[in-house]
Amino acid sequence: MAALSSRLFPILKYNLTNHKSVCLQRSLLRWTERSFSCYASNCQLQGTNSNNHVLPGKVDRFGGVTVDLSDRHFPPDVTESAFHVLLQDSLRQWRVDGRVAAWLRVPISQGRLLSVAASHGFTFHHARHDRATLSLWMGEGENRLPGFATHQVGVAGAVLDEASGKVLVVQDKNKTKNAWKFPGGLSNLGEDIGATAVREVFEETGVRSEFQSLLSVRQQHKHPGAFGMSDMYLICRLRPLSHAIHFCTQECLRCEWIGLAELAQTDATTPITSRIAKLLLYGYREGFDKIDLSVEEMPAVYSGLFYQLYHRELPTSYKQP
Amino acid sequence: MAALSSRLFPILKYNLTNHKSVCLQRSLLRWTERSFSCYASNCQLQGTNSNNHVLPGKVDRFGGVTVDLSDRHFPPDVTESAFHVLLQDSLRQWRVDGRVAAWLRVPISQGRLLSVAASHGFTFHHARHDRATLSLWMGEGENRLPGFATHQVGVAGAVLDEASGKVLVVQDKNKTKNAWKFPGGLSNLGEDIGATAVREVFEETGVRSEFQSLLSVRQQHKHPGAFGMSDMYLICRLRPLSHAIHFCTQECLRCEWIGLAELAQTDATTPITSRIAKLLLYGYREGFDKIDLSVEEMPAVYSGLFYQLYHRELPTSYKQP
Known part of the structure; x- marks a missing residue:
């Protein structure tokens, strides 16, 4: 399991080393060891190449990928810098895979990750109750994502x-x-x-x-x-x-x-x-x-x-x- | 001006002392000294009683109060603990003043303040582009706030x-x-x-x-x-x-x-x-x-x-x- 963790999250590990974040390390181990296989079975995983370090997401029929940060296996105490690197690598891989859009579902309790996503170009698509949905258009030409209720x-x-x-x-x-x-x-x-x-x-x-x-x-x-x-x-x-x-x-x-x-x-x-x-x-x-x-x-x-x-x-x- | 600062933000000052946050202190001084009078002149200020420490907000004709955290005079590097106390005191005063609702406009760059607001009962009302709007019903009975586009x-x-x-x-x-x-x-x-x-x-x-x-x-x-x-x-x-x-x-x-x-x-x-x-x-x-x-x-x-x-x-x- 440690091998799986290091294969999927080497950059996070790199960050761990740099930041000496025992807390994050514990969360990641929890994510990987306890329930990664369960999480993976429910998602169409992106970036199966072992050199990639990519957020698990679901691919839709329009070629977009959605990551739900309220998933119970997402480490709740991930640092902003670790999330920054993970999102950066995920976006790189999604572009290689030809994804035209990325969606992030962010619970209000993880609001601090919003500014990290915004630094990568994400904006609010909509938000209700205790959850926001961000989107980023990665396709050619102008944004063709459907808007929210008008x-x-x-x-x-x-x-x-x-x-x-x-x-x-x-x-x-x-x-x-x-x-x-x-x-x-x-x-x-x-x-x-x-x-x-x-x-x-x-x-x-x-x-x-x-x-x-x-x-x-x-x-x-x-x-x-x-x-x-x-x-x-x-x-x-x-x-x-x-x-x-x-x-x-x-x-x-x-x-x-x-x-x-x-x-x-x-x-x-x-x-x-x-x-x-x-x-x-x-x-x-x-x-x-x-x-x-x-x-x-x-x-x-x-x-x-x-x-x-x-x-x-x-x-x-x-x-x- | 230091007197104005301490009159309006004694609890923030208390936090400053505890957290030794030079950064926040600098921001607050910037807020108060440079532009507080300008900010205040554009808002109907709440909590003019000198014992209160209340976010400046605009009161609408339905008895709600709106605070815009994207206001250029809002200190961008306020700590989450300082914001927690300030919001707690603001809510206490707004209830005394008979306000039926509170609205917070939060830029995506201040996403980390969302979980603080959520801990006081705020939820997302809507979000578009780079800004979220949170609401909290404080009136009697069920929430009578208008919803967002459906x-x-x-x-x-x-x-x-x-x-x-x-x-x-x-x-x-x-x-x-x-x-x-x-x-x-x-x-x-x-x-x-x-x-x-x-x-x-x-x-x-x-x-x-x-x-x-x-x-x-x-x-x-x-x-x-x-x-x-x-x-x-x-x-x-x-x-x-x-x-x-x-x-x-x-x-x-x-x-x-x-x-x-x-x-x-x-x-x-x-x-x-x-x-x-x-x-x-x-x-x-x-x-x-x-x-x-x-x-x-x-x-x-x-x-x-x-x-x-x-x-x-x-x-x-x-x-x-």
């Missing part, structure tokens, strides 16, 4: 009571300009559009409702409060299942059922609310098929998961092959 | 040549199952939906086109390749401005103009392509007003920016107040 998704619900012709609107508490708008808010990760609309309407107003259709999509870049990202805002048509208002006083100043025709006419609203009120009024008078996008759940080809597809209603005769 | 946005273009009734389709090179689909790809940050469709169609096929309408929206969670995030996929109807195909051989195996009726019938396609081909055929035969969402640029109320709003065409008589 949009937050907000959903509003236009709850229309068809019997009375009234629609549920709120005034935000925290805005300087009080204007009627449809209740809504940001989607949670993994939440369907219709589910966000129903949840947000209930949380803000106390009114229960069910999804009917998608009415409108808005895209806005440099959206305030989106941390430099863009905003996709969807407005749904909902049907009320209850009518009593118990609005959230932390978020709303007022909450009322008001006539749809009145909302479509008033100046005390936002441009988008006014426009959607007019659209909703058109559908209310002429038929909702004039304004609705219906939703259908369909199977994804490769993942085996399902997705929601929204578009104009298609006559049944066209749906059949 | 969706990548992809756009496909269905380029229909009305004269011939043919539509432009490709087969991906990297998929195991070859199926005709509309060319498309991920939006760049800040890029409008229609612009992505036109750009991606040109990059993949060499065909120039212009945006006509939005046809469909798909939402898929746990999307493969989206780093655990969701995918919003929009399909646009485009009109060709050129017809000669020069397809990207890196991305595509084949690229052709094929009859819309044939695409709507064939099994050699994906479920979503088949469905949209049928929708497009319906619009081609019965009028595109049956299937289109039109787009309009409208002004945002608070930011002074503009957004793109998509919905069914609204009769002019309804658009006027």
